[in-house]
Amino acid sequence: MGADINTLFQIAGIGIIVAMVSTVLESAGKKDIAQWVSVIGFIVVLYMVATWIHDLFQTIKTVFLFQ
Amino acid sequence: MEIIQIVGLGLVAALLAIVLKEQKPVFAFLITVFAGVLIIFFLVGKIVDVIRVLERLAVEGGINLIYLKTILQIIGIAYIAEFAAQVTRDAGQGAIASKIELAGKVLIMAMAIPIITVIIETVIGIIPS
Numbered sequence: 001m002g003a004d005i006n007t008l009f010q011i012a013g014i015g016i017i018v019a020m021v022s023t024v025l026e027s028a029g030k031k032d033i034a035q036w037v038s039v040i041g042f043i044v045v046l047y048m049v050a051t052w053i054h055d056l057f058q059t060i061k062t063v064f065l066f067q
Numbered sequence: 068m069e070i071i072q073i074v075g076l077g078l079v080a081a082l083l084a085i086v087l088k089e090q091k092p093v094f095a096f097l098i099t100v101f102a103g104v105l106i107i108f109f110l111v112g113k114i115v116d117v118i119r120v121l122e123r124l125a126v127e128g129g130i131n132l133i134y135l136k137t138i139l140q141i142i143g144i145a146y147i148a149e150f151a152a153q154v155t156r157d158a159g160q161g162a163i164a165s166k167i168e169l170a171g172k173v174l175i176m177a178m179a180i181p182i183i184t185v186i187i188e189t190v191i192g193i194i195p196s
Contacts, residue, residue: 004105004108005076005079005105007101008076008079008080008083008098008101008102008105009083011083011094011097011098011101012083012086012087012094012098014094015083015087015090015091015094015095015097015098016086016087016090018091018094019087019090019091019094023090038091041094042093042094045094045097046097048101049097049100049101049104052101052104052105052108053100053104055108056104056107056108056111057147059108059111060111060143060146060147061143063111063114063115063118063143064118064139064140064142064143064146065136065139065140065143
């Protein structure tokens with residue numbers, strides 16, 4: 001379970017960093033760049049979570065004899 | 068004492084989600100989803116053991132394996148539908164969550180039809196005409 005909880009902290013870390021960076025960029029007047037940072041951070045985290053959900057559904061498929 | 072691990076995971080995820088909710092609600096939602104995935108991953112390992120025992124008992128008892136397979140698939144559909152409905156409800160989309168639950172019920176009913184048919188035919192066969 002060690003590697004898995006690390007992913008949780010990775011997601012939280014990316015979220016906090018993206019929030020900080022976009023706040024700084026917005027206060028510096030670069031609103032469009034802040035928007036892009038948020039979108040890219042969201043895509044990265046979404047990719048991680050989607051990979052895990054895929055793993056989970058594959059496991060459930062094999063466990064509950066769907067294949 | 069795996070329950071302590073689960074509880075700790077849940078608490079940590081809840082705290083991180085609260086921290087992020089102010090700035091980026093999307094990330095808080097993703098953390099919640101991921102915590103749910105982790106916990107279910109953890110439980111699947113336990114469910115496997117139970118299912119192996121059930122399979123062994125079914126083979127020893129000479130039960131047709133197609134019934135066990137149907138029941139296991141029904142249980143799987145129930146777990147997946149519940150998970151998805153909770154995630155969707157957490158995202159504030161109660162209507163979609165209700166539809167997912169409805170879909171789960173309908174699919175379970177469709178899968179249970181062969182078993183129900185066998186039961187009804189058996190009962191009809193028992194009744195003397």
